[in-house]
Amino acid sequence: MEIKTVWAVYFSGTGTTEKVATRLAKSLAEQLGAQYRAHDYTTPAGRVELTFGPEELVVLGTPVYAGRVPNLMLPYLQSSVHGAHTLAVPVVLYGNRNFDDGLIELRNVLAANGFAPIAGAAVVGEHSFSKILGAGRPDGEDLELVDRLARETADKVKGLTAAPAQPVAVEGCDPIRPYYTPRDRHGEPIKDFLKAKPVTDPDKCVKCGLCARLCPMGAIDPEDVTQVVGKCIKCCACVKKCPMGAKYFDHEGYLYHQHELEDQYAGRRAPTKIFL
Numbered sequence: 001m002e003i004k005t006v007w008a009v010y011f012s013g014t015g016t017t018e019k020v021a022t023r024l025a026k027s028l029a030e031q032l033g034a035q036y037r038a039h040d041y042t043t044p045a046g047r048v049e050l051t052f053g054p055e056e057l058v059v060l061g062t063p064v065y066a067g068r069v070p071n072l073m074l075p076y077l078q079s080s081v082h083g084a085h086t087l088a089v090p091v092v093l094y095g096n097r098n099f100d101d102g103l104i105e106l107r108n109v110l111a112a113n114g115f116a117p118i119a120g121a122a123v124v125g126e127h128s129f130s131k132i133l134g135a136g137r138p139d140g141e142d143l144e145l146v147d148r149l150a151r152e153t154a155d156k157v158k159g160l161t162a163a164p165a166q167p168v169a170v171e172g173c174d175p176i177r178p179y180y181t182p183r184d185r186h187g188e189p190i191k192d193f194l195k196a197k198p199v200t201d202p203d204k205c206v207k208c209g210l211c212a213r214l215c216p217m218g219a220i221d222p223e224d225v226t227q228v229v230g231k232c233i234k235c236c237a238c239v240k241k242c243p244m245g246a247k248y249f250d251h252e253g254y255l256y257h258q259h260e261l262e263d264q265y266a267g268r269r270a271p272t273k274i275f276l
Contacts, residue, residue: 001160003057008038010061011073013216013235016125017093020138020146021061024091027150028057032157044218047076052086060110061091066179067100072233083115085163089153090120095127096134096270097261100180104172116163119153120170120275121146128236129258132266142272149274156276170275182257196251197228198238204246211238211247
């Protein structure tokens with residue numbers, strides 16, 4: 001098949017998904033002799049209707065939240081990102097625990113929307129909650145697998161005469177399982193976890209407004225950045241990208257879950273996996 005444009009389309013609160021999706025798409029474009037383009041749907045302004053054709057290939061990237069595609073991003077992907085026999089590579093980033101059904105869910109959404117998923121990847125990156133979980137990932141070993149995926153996907157595309165009818169086989173359960181529920185050591189759901197919101201250190205905040213501009217949900221009041229007036233998805237863009245270190249979480253349940261994840265998973269090296 002002749003591909004004229006390779007796209008990186010991604011949601012990336014802290015930049016890790018962007019790093020992987022753009023690297024993969026740029027490499028594919030180079031190997032296929034195609035144009036490279038990118039679309040970032042991290043902030044509300046980026047969530048516009050997108051339609052791709054049969055001479056395009058889309059690398060669609062998202063982080064995994066609670067083992068699935070982020071629940072507040074899922075409706076946008078389902079309703080507004082469309083293909084017309086368009087080749088696609090779903091890519092998910094996960095924070096050293098497990099990608100559970102995130103990759104297969106993303107693959108299924110693409111297949112239902114007119115795409116032909118021909119490859120996929122689940123890549124480890126630093127967890128949004130933590131600087132310990134997946135620290136330094138994706139590293140050189142992970143990126144070597146991303147580069148291998150680009151080479152082998154390009155070879156696969158060159159051998160196609162039409163978009164395949166069946167999507168690439170990836171790990172996960174179908175039907176998709178419920179979102180992972182944070183629980184305490186007694187197995188009880190952590191109370192009010194979803195209500196946790198970042199707070200602001202007034203001694204560090206210089207009121208630059210960067211956190212409000214970066215927030216994927218537009219949840220931070222740009223006139224008073226100490227106020228989180230909308231839904232927080234715990235992406236930690238405001239926490240990790242604040243140049244003054246003025247944003248943090250102090251919610252007891254959130255911190256308990258963060259520390260439990262670190263205690264259980266920080267000592268392991270979860271694998272990056274590619275699928276062709």
